[in-house]
Amino acid sequence: MKRLSIKKDSFAQAAIDELGWWRAHKFLFLRRTSQLSVFTLFAIGPWFGLWFLKGNLSSSELLGMIPLSDPLVSLQVLMTGHVPELSLLLGALIITLFYVIAGGRVFCSWVCPVNVITDCASWLRRQFNLPRTSEMPKNLRYYLLVMVLGLPLLTGITVWEWVNPVPLFYRAMLFGVGSGLWTLLAIFLLDLFISERAWCSHLCPTGALFALIGKLSPVKVSAVNAKNCDNCMDCFTVCPERQVLKPALKGKQMMITDSDCTQCGRCIDVCAQRVFQYQNRIALKAENKK
Numbered sequence: 001m002k003r004l005s006i007k008k009d010s011f012a013q014a015a016i017d018e019l020g021w022w023r024a025h026k027f028l029f030l031r032r033t034s035q036l037s038v039f040t041l042f043a044i045g046p047w048f049g050l051w052f053l054k055g056n057l058s059s060s061e062l063l064g065m066i067p068l069s070d071p072l073v074s075l076q077v078l079m080t081g082h083v084p085e086l087s088l089l090l091g092a093l094i095i096t097l098f099y100v101i102a103g104g105r106v107f108c109s110w111v112c113p114v115n116v117i118t119d120c121a122s123w124l125r126r127q128f129n130l131p132r133t134s135e136m137p138k139n140l141r142y143y144l145l146v147m148v149l150g151l152p153l154l155t156g157i158t159v160w161e162w163v164n165p166v167p168l169f170y171r172a173m174l175f176g177v178g179s180g181l182w183t184l185l186a187i188f189l190l191d192l193f194i195s196e197r198a199w200c201s202h203l204c205p206t207g208a209l210f211a212l213i214g215k216l217s218p219v220k221v222s223a224v225n226a227k228n229c230d231n232c233m234d235c236f237t238v239c240p241e242r243q244v245l246k247p248a249l250k251g252k253q254m255m256i257t258d259s260d261c262t263q264c265g266r267c268i269d270v271c272a273q274r275v276f277q278y279q280n281r282i283a284l285k286a287e288n289k290k
């Protein structure tokens with residue numbers, strides 16, 4: 001039997017040598033801090049009685065006043081034929097507006113806890129040099145999104161919320177409801193052994209809806225120094241949605257406008273040639289008109 005060998009995670013080595021460890025991991029560190037901070041803000045309520053954010057990622061209240069809710073939950077409730085509570089609708093509107101501006105899949109890379117699990121599977125894949133398996137169709141998540149919204153129409157129940165791994169993670173961690181941990185383990189094993197980035201890049205309907213919400217966001221990653229690219233492929237190795245990189249690097253369009261980009265900033269981190277940057281396309285357009 002062929003033994004698995006641990007491969008040095010060397011894809012970012014050129015960036016570490018060139019820019020130093022911190023600059024080669026900056027956005028990874030900031031993202032983990034953001035994910036942990038959001039979780040902590042929810043956790044200090046049930047754990048220590050400090051109710052800054054009450055609830056979970058599906059529906060919550062900020063400082064006891066401002067409702068925040070997952071737009072996918074509100075849409076599912078609407079599809080059951082029930083009119084959701086005003087606070088749920090208002091909360092969904094606030095969250096939607098935030099991600100229209102910040103970029104929809106910013107939720108995936110900067111907030112969602114499942115992203116930590118899928119990034120971990122991806123990292124292990126690199127370490128053990130696991131073979132790449134066949135790609136799943138990219139549009140699958142959009143078909144699943146239609147199904148998630150269609151099921152309440154047929155059944156009158158928000159079926160997806162029973163198994164949605166995003167709130168399941170929070171329920172398991174905050175309230176010790178352990179049943180959802182099997183779903184999270186299944187996602188980890190799926191990503192690790194069956195298909196690379198299977199869950200977040202191909203299946204998750206929450207990510208699909210946030211990609212649609214963020215289509216017009218002004219914040220984008222841009223290959224500002226594409227001419228400096230030395231084809232080392234480090235950004236392709238680390239990018240969870242590598243199909244979005246090609247048009248920018250091949251000079252078809254400098255800005256990564258594809259809303260599948262999670263704006264994780266890892267391509268910025270690992271590029272020794274400093275090809276990528278965050279940019280504001282509206283500010284840029286205004287500047288170019290001057």
Ligand code: SF4
Binds near residue numbers: 112199208
């Ligand atoms: S795709 Fe889904 S599970 Fe993955 S990070 Fe985004 S919301 Fe979370």
Ligand code: SF4
Binds near residue numbers: 238242262
């Ligand atoms: S293009 Fe860059 S910012 Fe976008 S998902 Fe890929 S690595 Fe992350």
